[in-house]
Amino acid sequence: MPLHPQAQVIADLIASVNSRPIADAAPVDVRASYKLATIPPTDEMDEIREVDAGGVPCRLYRPSKSNDLGLLVYFHGGGFVIGDLDTHAGVASSLAAKSGHAVLAVDYRLAPEHKFPAAIDDALASVEWAFKNAKSLGIDPNRIAVGGDSAGGTLAALVCHSMVVPIKFQMLIYPGVDASMSYPSILENRSGPLLTLDVLKWFQKHYLRDASDISDVKASPILVSDEILKQMPPAIVISAEFDPIRDEGEAYGRRLIENGVSVTTTRYIGEFHDFFKMIGALDDAELAHQQVAALLRKYLA
Numbered sequence: 001m002p003l004h005p006q007a008q009v010i011a012d013l014i015a016s017v018n019s020r021p022i023a024d025a026a027p028v029d030v031r032a033s034y035k036l037a038t039i040p041p042t043d044e045m046d047e048i049r050e051v052d053a054g055g056v057p058c059r060l061y062r063p064s065k066s067n068d069l070g071l072l073v074y075f076h077g078g079g080f081v082i083g084d085l086d087t088h089a090g091v092a093s094s095l096a097a098k099s100g101h102a103v104l105a106v107d108y109r110l111a112p113e114h115k116f117p118a119a120i121d122d123a124l125a126s127v128e129w130a131f132k133n134a135k136s137l138g139i140d141p142n143r144i145a146v147g148g149d150s151a152g153g154t155l156a157a158l159v160c161h162s163m164v165v166p167i168k169f170q171m172l173i174y175p176g177v178d179a180s181m182s183y184p185s186i187l188e189n190r191s192g193p194l195l196t197l198d199v200l201k202w203f204q205k206h207y208l209r210d211a212s213d214i215s216d217v218k219a220s221p222i223l224v225s226d227e228i229l230k231q232m233p234p235a236i237v238i239s240a241e242f243d244p245i246r247d248e249g250e251a252y253g254r255r256l257i258e259n260g261v262s263v264t265t266t267r268y269i270g271e272f273h274d275f276f277k278m279i280g281a282l283d284d285a286e287l288a289h290q291q292v293a294a295l296l297r298k299y300l301a
Contacts, residue, residue, distance in 0.1 A: 007270055007284075027206060038086050043096070045063055048061055053104070053129040059107070074152065075106050075147070076088040077274065080119050081110055085107045091289075109122055115206075124158075141165075147172070148175075161221065169234050174240055178223075183248045185243065186244045235262075241270060268288065275288075
C-alpha cells in the first residue's frame with residue numbers, strides 16, 4: 001500500500017525543507033529544526049501550568065476543575081535527543097481534552113548532554129513524584145497511566161517494568177523496544193519517510209554510552225523477563241506501516257499478550273513514524289487520539 005495521501009503531502013513538504021543529512025548535523029541544530037514542527041495546545045484547558053516534579057520539569061494539563069481526575073504521565077518522542085514540552089503540547093492537550101483526565105508532560109533530560117540511562121531516571125522520578133503529590137495535582141493517585149510516542153513509548157514501558165507506583169494503563173505509540181535494530185521493518189523502511197535507518201543510528205550514537213548498552217533491558221525493553229511482563233497493566237500498542245521500528249513495537253505487543261496482558265494493537269496503514277503528533281494535519285492522528293482517549297476513560301474510570 002502507498003502512503004496515505006495526507007501523509008504523502010507532509011512527507012514531501014518535510015523532504016523539501018530538510019536538505020542536510022541528519023548524520024552531519026549537531027543535536028542542537030536538529031532540535032531547532034524539530035521545533036519548527038511544533039503544534040501548540042489544540043484544545044482549551046481549564047489549567048496549563050509548569051510543575052517541578054522533584055527536579056524534573058513538567059507541564060500539567062487539566063481539562064476541568066474537577067479534583068476527581070485520573071492522570072496520564074506523558075513522555076514525548078525524539079530518540080532521546082530531540083523534542084520537549086513545546087513540540088508535543090498539541091498531543092498532551094488533545095489527550096487531556098479527549099479523555100477528560102489530566103496529563104503531566106515530562107521534560108526528561110536529553111542526550112548527548114545526558115546519556116543513557118538519564119532519561120529513564122527522570123521518567124521514574126516524575127511518575128513517583130506525581131503519585132506522592134497527587135493532591136497538589138488534583139488527581140487520584142490510584143488512577144495513573146503512563147504513555148508516550150517513540151522514545152517516550154520506550155520510557156512508558158520501562159516505568160511499568162519498574163513498578164515504582166501502581167499503573168492502570170500504558171499507552172505505547174510506536175515504541176522503540178529493541179536497540180539491536182534487527183527487525184525486517186528496519187530495512188524495509190530504512191529510507192523513511194521521516195525516520196530513517198541513518199537517523200536511528202544517529203539517535204543511538206548520541207544516546208547510548210557504548211555498544212554494550214544495546215543488550216541492557218533498559219535500552220531494549222523487549223528483553224524483559226516473562227515474570228515481569230505477566231505483571232504489566234493493560235496496554236495499547238500503536239504502530240505505523242512505513243515505520244522502521246514498526247516490527248519491534250508489534251513484537252513487544254505480542255509478548256505482552258502471550259503473558260496474559262490485555263492489549264489493543266493497531267497498525268495504521270499508510271502512515272509513518274511521528275504521525276501521532278500531527279493533530280490537525282492527519283485524519284489518522286485524530287483517530288489514534290480518539291482510540292487512546294477511549295481506553296484512558298475506560299481504565300482511569
